[in-house]
Amino acid sequence: MLVVHAADIHLDSPLRGLTRIGEDYAQELRRSTRRALENLVALTVDRQADLLVIAGDLYDGSWHDFGTGQFFIEQMVTLKDAGIPVVIVSGNHDAASQITRSLTLPPGIHLMATDKPESIVFDDLGAVVHGQGYAIRDVQDNLAAAYPERVADLLNIGVLHTAATGSPDHDTYAPCSVADLQALRYDYLALGHIHQRGPVVEGEFPAHFSGNLQGRNPRETGAKGALLVELESGEPARVKFEALDVARWERVDVDADGMVGTDELAAATREQMRQAVRDAQGRTVIVRVALTGTTKLANRLADDEWLQAEMTAIATDVGAVLDKATARVRPPAAPDPDAQRLREAVAQTAESLAGDGAKSVVTTLDREIRDIARGVVGPGGSPLDFSDPAAIGDLLDRARDGLDARLAERQS
Template sequence: MLGVPPMKKRELSADTDRNGTLSFVHAADLHLDSPFVGISGIDQELGERLAKATFQAYEAIIELCMEEEVDFLLIAGDVYDSADKNLYAQVRFIEGLRKLETAGIQIFICHGNHDPLDGWSASLKWPANVHTMRGDKAEVVEFKKEGETAAFVVGMSYPTRHIMKNLVQDFPKKEDHWPFTIGLLHCSVGSYPEHDPYAPCTLQDLREPGYDYWALGHIHTPSVVCKEAPVVIYPGNPQGRHPGETGARGCCLVNVSSGGAISTKFVETDSVRWHIREISIEGLEKEGELVENLQSQLDEIRENSGGRSAICRLVLSGRGPLHLTLREEGFLEDLLHTLREDEIRSRQFTWVERIENETLFPIERELLLKREDFVGDLVKIVEGLKTDEEALDEFHAVLAPLFKPGSGGKQICKIDDEEMKSLLQCAENILLDALLTEEDHEN
């Protein structure tokens, strides 16, 4: 079992008192049974342990709802990782909902692009406390507390996976007699390059209906889109699954005062956290110094982890004599093995997923740019390509087929301009390794 740290809460937006007339938890993008990209292939035992992490995050959400005695739970899409939800994930999901039914807590769910309504579902009995939003139009659902109408939840599910229409425009406007009103939707507000623009809309679109709170899903990084009139929040996914999802992951605990003031807290639910650390080799002369430096970084991550496990990507940068050592065949693999030793058997592990070498030659690149030879020409060409927008566009066009469905597009992330420039620099480094002589390094 992975170590599950205690849930930690931190402020996300407006400050009000804890005692409110309405309280709920806003979660999204559970992606139950989602794999940790690239990890299972490296170590089978670690992969099996990590497979439980998304379920542990979901269980932490259920525990939070019961601990805080909230009125209801909102789930804004992507409960599962694929349209053909596996049976185990569905059973585990319903088990959690039944716990909330016993505690008298209701659940409102809308489906997103990863779990659209037309995907396969097992014939399982759902608890009576669950309401799933329909997919043909926005649905207004009443929530009663102590016999009185306390809130309306207005939501819509994705009928199919690819929804490129602005769904918010079809949501009804809040009427004068309506109580506290929540919009529940899986959508893209503005531009997020790392996510496909499903159900795209603008902040102004969300303001038009006059709701009090928008419970959104789809964007995995926790963020407050708008702090007031209306409050618009992406809670992010409750468990990071790859190096692009570093930092704390969780859900939102929301309280509404009798006067309608909204207080939100971000609650950490992840049992494993991703880290990316950049370490400079400048000033390091020997291999032993590098190993000590890296182990110190891992110890710091472990000490500040709050009891949770960590997966780390270490990025080596800077100029120094160790650059030549790092380029030697097999050295990085040996270094990785050294840092991983014994971690797999630890309950709270700090696992190094990868070591990336972005170090540079001890010789200053500015001096290479001044050379009047083939080496100088090479560096000048690469420098020009990195600042030539047309050239970058041509590189993107050449690589575009890699990201199409059926060609690995679901397994690899699209490359932005910064990453393209990094790839060009890597190519330059490989060529310089072959071209520069020992005399060049010594000078």
């Protein structure tokens, strides 16, 4: 059995803060949730999936007009005509109390109950789907605790909109523990609400977040899409991600530490942007650039107008779109004149001692250097010959270089 698991579609989400990327790209992003849903339907039909489950937040709050709902109905008709059933639970953004206008769903499209958990048996698939939607936005109950036990001799699939164990980027709705999810012993649990995909439970009875279908802001970076879940009785679920987004947000972090020229900075930034464009495989890529580190370019990067223009030029060159660039860099510390004088004195003293023989060297240098000198061996592992001026000169060069490196490190 092949199940397509999607969540957090946020159809016609009213995206804001897009003025920096230009009106053409802003319009593309405003249409992106619809195009991503079209991609989801096309994937489900093309792969001849047995079932599509949507784990909440199909809509993004109350509809602005009937067009949002009508578009969704049109997509569901395509699945109905292909004979593919759909099971949907409502989430916090599309709770039953917030959908002020409703349209009749086509046959085979099931919106699960919100007052208690419901189980829908698909005899032809040998499967049962358990789930419950939100009646109100702010659900604080542990819904998973009331989900029914698995049904013997059927593939058991759960659909749940939940924060699970919590996420710093999302409100805590319908919280539950890993143990709560494991206790259900479902063959697969399709989770929604957290926009970053990934497993909460792995193994025999897995539970996964599919993430959202389309990134909607700079915090929702990387590939977005749905999960293809292959289920077979007695076998662990096989879960595979499929990208369905039409535009992709990416963050480009550039460590400018030690950079002294704008060419070097541009090359490092360009390579990361180019990689993001390659990974997106033809999708529009919107990037935010963050520069960090200690660099002599700090004063140049403080000119925000120049920085935005420079990063925009690089983005345009590689086929990306710049959202914005920020520079949190520091200039190198000013040279310490006392340290510089000390380094010069060490160099002069080392040169003067080089011709005075081992006794003068050992009595002049500090105890640490004397201890090092006693342990130094010459070529072939033999003891160092302190009567050899060349050997003493080599030792002094090494000691001077070591001390010089230490002083340079402290100075920086």
